[in-house]
Amino acid sequence: MAKPLVKVAGLSRYFDVSAPWLNRVLDGQPRLMLRAVDGIDFEINKGETLALVGESGCGKSTVARLVVGLYRPSTGSIVFDGVDMAGLGGRAEMAPIRRRLQMIFQDPYASLNPRWRVSAIVSEPIRAFNLIKDEAAIVARVGQLLRQVGLSPVDGEKYPHEFSGGQRQRISIARALSSQPEFLVCDEPTSALDVSVQAQILNLMKDLQRQLGLTYLFISHNLAVVRHIADRVGVMYLGRLAEIGPKSTVFSLPRHPYTRMLLDTIPDLDMTGRQRTPVAGEVPNPINPPSGCAFHPRCPFANDRCRSERPEPKLNDTGSITACHAVEEGRLPAGPLTAAA
Amino acid sequence: MAALLEVEHLRIEFPTRRGTLVAVDDISLQIAEGEVLGVVGESGAGKSLTGTAIIGLLEPPGRIAAGEIRLMGRRIDNLPYEEMRKIRGKQIGAVFQDPLTSLNPLYSVGRQLVETIQTHTDMSPTQARTRALELLHEVGIPAAERRIDHYPHQFSGGMRQRVVIALALCVNPKLVIADEPTTALDVSIQAQIIALLKRLCRDHGTAIMLITHDMGVIAETADRVAVMYAGRIAEIGPVRSVIKEAKHPYSHGLMGSIPKINDEKERLDQIEGSMPRLTEIPPGCAFNPRCPHVFDRCRVERPELLDTGVTQASCWLYAHG
Numbered sequence: 001m002a003k004p005l006v007k008v009a010g011l012s013r014y015f016d017v018s019a020p021w022l023n024r025v026l027d028g029q030p031r032l033m034l035r036a037v038d039g040i041d042f043e044i045n046k047g048e049t050l051a052l053v054g055e056s057g058c059g060k061s062t063v064a065r066l067v068v069g070l071y072r073p074s075t076g077s078i079v080f081d082g083v084d085m086a087g088l089g090g091r092a093e094m095a096p097i098r099r100r101l102q103m104i105f106q107d108p109y110a111s112l113n114p115r116w117r118v119s120a121i122v123s124e125p126i127r128a129f130n131l132i133k134d135e136a137a138i139v140a141r142v143g144q145l146l147r148q149v150g151l152s153p154v155d156g157e158k159y160p161h162e163f164s165g166g167q168r169q170r171i172s173i174a175r176a177l178s179s180q181p182e183f184l185v186c187d188e189p190t191s192a193l194d195v196s197v198q199a200q201i202l203n204l205m206k207d208l209q210r211q212l213g214l215t216y217l218f219i220s221h222n223l224a225v226v227r228h229i230a231d232r233v234g235v236m237y238l239g240r241l242a243e244i245g246p247k248s249t250v251f252s253l254p255r256h257p258y259t260r261m262l263l264d265t266i267p268d269l270d271m272t273g274r275q276r277t278p279v280a281g282e283v284p285n286p287i288n289p290p291s292g293c294a295f296h297p298r299c300p301f302a303n304d305r306c307r308s309e310r311p312e313p314k315l316n317d318t319g320s321i322t323a324c325h326a327v328e329e330g331r332l333p334a335g336p337l338t339a340a341a
Numbered sequence: 342m343a344a345l346l347e348v349e350h351l352r353i354e355f356p357t358r359r360g361t362l363v364a365v366d367d368i369s370l371q372i373a374e375g376e377v378l379g380v381v382g383e384s385g386a387g388k389s390l391t392g393t394a395i396i397g398l399l400e401p402p403g404r405i406a407a408g409e410i411r412l413m414g415r416r417i418d419n420l421p422y423e424e425m426r427k428i429r430g431k432q433i434g435a436v437f438q439d440p441l442t443s444l445n446p447l448y449s450v451g452r453q454l455v456e457t458i459q460t461h462t463d464m465s466p467t468q469a470r471t472r473a474l475e476l477l478h479e480v481g482i483p484a485a486e487r488r489i490d491h492y493p494h495q496f497s498g499g500m501r502q503r504v505v506i507a508l509a510l511c512v513n514p515k516l517v518i519a520d521e522p523t524t525a526l527d528v529s530i531q532a533q534i535i536a537l538l539k540r541l542c543r544d545h546g547t548a549i550m551l552i553t554h555d556m557g558v559i560a561e562t563a564d565r566v567a568v569m570y571a572g573r574i575a576e577i578g579p580v581r582s583v584i585k586e587a588k589h590p591y592s593h594g595l596m597g598s599i600p601k602i603n604d605e606k607e608r609l610d611q612i613e614g615s616m617p618r619l620t621e622i623p624p625g626c627a628f629n630p631r632c633p634h635v636f637d638r639c640r641v642e643r644p645e646l647l648d649t650g651v652t653q654a655s656c657w658l659y660a661h662g
């Protein structure tokens with residue numbers, strides 16, 4: 001089998017969210033660590049798209065930032081094309097790798113410098129990595145990139161505030177593409193776009209993938225979009241992977257109770273009167289996660305083992321990997337959950 | 342009964358060195374008490390600007406060049422800043438597309454909620470904090486008691502958005518302008534927020550202008566939908582009709598490009614081309630360069646909203662006779 005382009009192992013990231021030192025001492029408060037990402041493994045092959053889904057706050061954006069080197073891992077490793085990123089010291093050592101991976105951020109507002117013209121924003125990676133030296137060639141390349149994302153070369157003269165939300169997201173996509181990366185980390189790249197522009201961008205991303213052999217880590221909460229774009233899907237819950245596998249398996253033969261519930265919450269466009277079933281229970285708190293399987297307070301199949309022992313990821317016969325005791329023990333009924341619960 | 346909100350012939354312009362840009366061009370709509378009006382359409386069509394104009398936060402050089410906005414019969418588009426500020430706090434709540442502009446990075450979210458509540462009510466600091474906690478619970482922030490003292494950057498994208506929603510709801514407004522309130526949220530929190538918005542409409546008669554790209558959210562929440570294209574309303578009508586049997590060729594194409602969960606197609610259907618920039622809006626119907634049904638009249642005469650039976654569409658295909 002092909003060697004993976006990206007290999008993540010035992011990856012964690014903790015944030016210190018303690019009260020300031022003085023208050024801690026005075027009020028006797030303990031140190032508080034928030035486990036945003038808590039031990040996850042995955043691989044992405046060249047030319048493939050892995051999508052991460054999961055509820056708000058489960059750690060998707062943190063994974064994205066870890067993978068592109070914006071955060072340092074608390075534990076674990078990220079290996080990109082055979083190079084362990086944690087082993088890279090200074091900026092100079094990072095530079096050749098950084099050019100090859102780019103990120104499109106969740107928030108198109110925060111990620112564009114408001115004082116720069118669009119042309120400067122889009123050409124920044126080209127200049128930073130010294131990819132094109134000739135000024136006229138840079139201008140031509142920027143114009144081509146803007147056209148590629150459905151804007152016009154004359155838009156380069158404008159500032160970000162002159163654009164609508166969706167237009168700004170296209171600018172950040174053009175910027176990400178400008179250094180001709182091999183690996184793109186996309187954090188909710190189309191959620192600010194209307195569906196017709198979204199269709200154009202998703203088609204564009206697929207075309208680029210085919211033409212340039214791009215590899216994507218794609219984060220989205222829109223399961224229909226994920227189904228369309230992904231080859232494999234990872235479902236995250238509270239900093240861990242509940243299930244990961246080929247798209248068709250995860251969508252048609254979901255094993256993990258959480259995956260099944262998530263699939264039940266998909267909004268109903270046909271308006272057949274089906275009531276959306278929100279996942280029952282409150283999203284737990286990553287500062288003080290439940291014992292054992294973090295999903296147990298909301299899981300209809302939880303038993304004593306689930307409350308005390310954390311399930312480890314296991315390969316199923318369907319080719320997906322699930323972290324669930326009930327799946328492993330074979331005590332989970334197949335078929336729709338609602339009928340079983 | 343008079344509508345709660347009436348927008349009549351609204352026109353928003355940006356004077357620039359390159360000439361005047363007309364970003365919103367002759368928009369009229371009403372929202373009744375307790376009603377949810379969904380607003381969808383092409384990115385850059387003027388949805389956010391329309392919302393911003395209603396809450397009186399249009400930033401210069403943008404200006405309302407024509408038209409009127411009335412809330413409960415009272416004209417609000419020409420009020421002095423201070424008076425509008427009071428209306429904004431008490432009667433109109435806003436959830437912006439960009440959660441960071443509504444949150445101050447230097448203050449904890451609790452402090453921001455408490456201050457907003459205290460500005461518009463006479464609650465004591467303790468009462469205001471209790472109310473703030475209640476709201477954070479309502480929008481589904483886990484461990485709200487602890488989270489209330491955290492700063493915006495310590496929250497995930499979706500959690501920040503929920504804080505903004507809490508901020509907009511803290512004084513039970515008559516009208517909420519919600520610009521992409523659930524875009525940053527996953528489906529299950531989305532379901533929770535939608536349930537919360539619906540409860541508001543039912544229990545307090547709050548009306549909502551819901552601007553979103555998410556057709557699933559529209560389908561579940563809105564009573565009526567307006568589809569915008571190039572600064573105008575392309576189609577407006579009951580939610581079911583607009584989603585299921587859109588009459589305007591643009592709305593039809595828009596509904597067709599929604600990815601469906603059971604679809605295995607390699608490419609999504611897309612409307613070819615892109616919306617014209619504001620300086621290059623063609624004469625006649627603005628959609629004519631992309632329209633599969635374009636005919637001569639479309640290139641010269643601009644269509645007004647015409648009755649299609651259940652909806653109204655600005656399209657010459659529905660001209661009678």
Ligand SMILES: Nc1ncnc2c1ncn2[C@@H]1O[C@H](COP(=O)(O)OP(=O)(O)OP(=O)(O)O)[C@@H](O)[C@H]1O
Pocket residue numbers: 015016017034035036054055056057058059060061062063106221286494495496497498499500525526527
């Ligand atoms: N810089 C930070 N300091 C403290 N906590 C943080 C920080 N960044 C993220 N967190 C916390 O880590 C958790 C995961 O956040 P993350 O942004 O990765 O979530 P997400 O899955 O991307 O959510 P969303 O769908 O809402 O964007 C959240 O509980 C968040 O509050």
Ligand SMILES: Nc1ncnc2c1ncn2[C@@H]1O[C@H](COP(=O)(O)OP(=O)(O)OP(=O)(O)O)[C@@H](O)[C@H]1O
Pocket residue numbers: 161162163164165166167192193194355362364382383384385386387388389390391402403438619
């Ligand atoms: N300050 C400004 N100067 C010039 N043009 C502007 C300015 N602000 C907005 N516009 C233009 O007005 C148009 C409408 O913008 P608006 O933000 O209302 O779009 P929108 O429908 O909300 O789009 P989206 O769905 O992408 O958020 C856009 O074409 C935008 O480029």
Ligand code: SF4
Pocket residue numbers: 256257258293294295296299300301302303306311323324325326327
């Ligand atoms: S391990 Fe137990 S609690 Fe966790 S998902 Fe499986 S059955 Fe449910």
Ligand code: SF4
Pocket residue numbers: 589590591626627628629632633634635636639644655656657658
């Ligand atoms: S008026 Fe003409 S161009 Fe415009 S949408 Fe209707 S048929 Fe198409």
Ligand SMILES: [Mg+2]
Pocket residue numbers: 060061062106187497498499
């Ligand atoms: Mg995120």
Ligand SMILES: [Mg+2]
Pocket residue numbers: 164165388389390438520
């Ligand atoms: Mg907008």
